[in-house]
Each structure stands twice: as structure tokens, then as C-alpha cells.
Amino acid sequence: MTTKPNPVPILTPLPPDGAVLRRRAVAVRHVDAYVKQIIGQMKATLRARDDGVGLAAPQIGIPLRIIVYRENPRAAIKTLVNPEFLPVRVRHESKVAEETAEEQCLSLPGLSLEIPRKTFVWVQGRNEDGRLEQYPASGFVARILQHGVDHLEGVLLTDRSLHGDEAASRVAQQAPVRELMEAA
Numbered sequence: 134m135t136t137k138p139n140p141v142p143i144l145t146p147l148p149p150d151g152a153v154l155r156r157r158a159v160a161v162r163h164v165d166a167y168v169k170q171i172i173g174q175m176k177a178t179l180r181a182r183d184d185g186v187g188l189a190a191p192q193i194g195i196p197l198r199i200i201v202y203r204e205n206p207r208a209a210i211k212t213l214v215n216p217e218f219l220p221v222r223v224r225h226e227s228k229v230a231e232e233t234a235e236e237q238c239l240s241l242p243g244l245s246l247e248i249p250r251k252t253f254v255w256v257q258g259r260n261e262d263g264r265l266e267q268y269p270a271s272g273f274v275a276r277i278l279q280h281g282v283d284h285l286e287g288v289l290l291t292d293r294s295l296h297g298d299e300a301a302s303r304v305a306q307q308a309p310v311r312e313l314m315e316a317a
């Protein structure tokens with residue numbers, strides 16, 4: 134019997150459960166039934182959020198190296214298990230620059246921070262069938278992937294923000310956001 138996975142709550146860095154967002158996630162050994170079940174839950178959770186384009190397993194309390202993402206809220210959701218960035222080949226080096234843009238995170242509701250990211254990456258990881266894939270990503274998708282891999286290292290937007298405290302204090306007017314920033 135198979136049951137359709139349901140969306141699960143997305144954690145913020147607040148105690149008691151938020152500490153998982155600050156830990157380095159563990160590599161997946163096999164894309165087995167358990168891992169597929171987690172991927173199903175992650176996809177259902179992301180699908181339920183029309184304001185989200187990416188989700189990492191630690192955000193639902195699972196300390197494993199899995200991310201799901203989509204190019205926009207209407208696009209199909211892709212999976213990367215054990216994602217890593219490979220060196221960019223010489224012929225693509227001219228595409229690699231740094232670009233700063235406003236970024237949000239489902240684990241930091243209400244927060245929008247200017248984050249510098251690489252404009253081009255070459256990512257490798259396993260898809261949800263366990264097959265190894267390698268492909269380039271640029272622009273917004275490259276940004277989503279870098280944000281996702283940051284989550285697997287326990288890194289949050291507040292660590293990467295260009296204007297750190299200044300930008301943070303601007304958005305931290307509301308008490309819940311301030312509480313989140315302090316926890317992050």
C-alpha cells in the first residue's frame with residue numbers, strides 16, 4: 134500500500150527543534166525506500182508553498198544531504214541527493230561571476246536579505262532514482278542550488294548577508310523576525 138505524502142511543518146532556527154538547521158547534514162548512503170519517502174515528503178511540503186522554490190531536508194528536521202527545488206513555483210520539482218559543486222571547466226569560466234540579489238528562506242519567514250552568489254555552477258548529485266547526474270546551472274537556479282547546499286552545511290542567509298546587521302535591523306522590526314534572527 135502506498136500513501137500519498139503530506140506536507141510537513143518547515144522548521145525555523147528557534148528551539149527546541151531548530152538546532153538541526155545549524156548542523157552539517159550527513160551524506161545519504163543509498164537512495165532506498167526510506168530516502169524516497171523523505172523525498173516524497175519534501176516535495177509535498179514544497180508543493181504546498183507557492184512562495185517557495187527550494188527545500189533542504191534539515192528544514193523538515195531530517196539531517197540528511199537532500200535538496201528539492203524548482204525553477205519557479207509552477208515548474209516540476211527536481212531532487213538532488215548528496216549535491217556537490219564540481220570545478221567549472223575552463224571553457225565555462227567566463228560565466229562565473231558574483232551577483233547580489235534579495236533572497237528569502239522558508240525557514241526565516243519575513244526575512245529578505247541581499248546575498249552574493251555565483252552566477253554559474255556545475256552541480257553533481259543523485260536524482261530520486263539514485264542515478265548520478267551532473268549539470269550546469271546559472272542565474273536564479275544557480276542561486277537556489279547554492280542556498281540549498283548552504284542548508285546542508287548548517288549555513289543560513291543571516292550568515293551570508295552582505296550588509297549583516299544593518300539589513301537585519303531594517304527587517305527585524307517585527308518581534309517574530311527579531312527572535313528568528315537571534316536564534317539564527
Ligand SMILES: [Zn+2]
Binds near residue numbers: 238284
Ligand atoms: Zn532556506
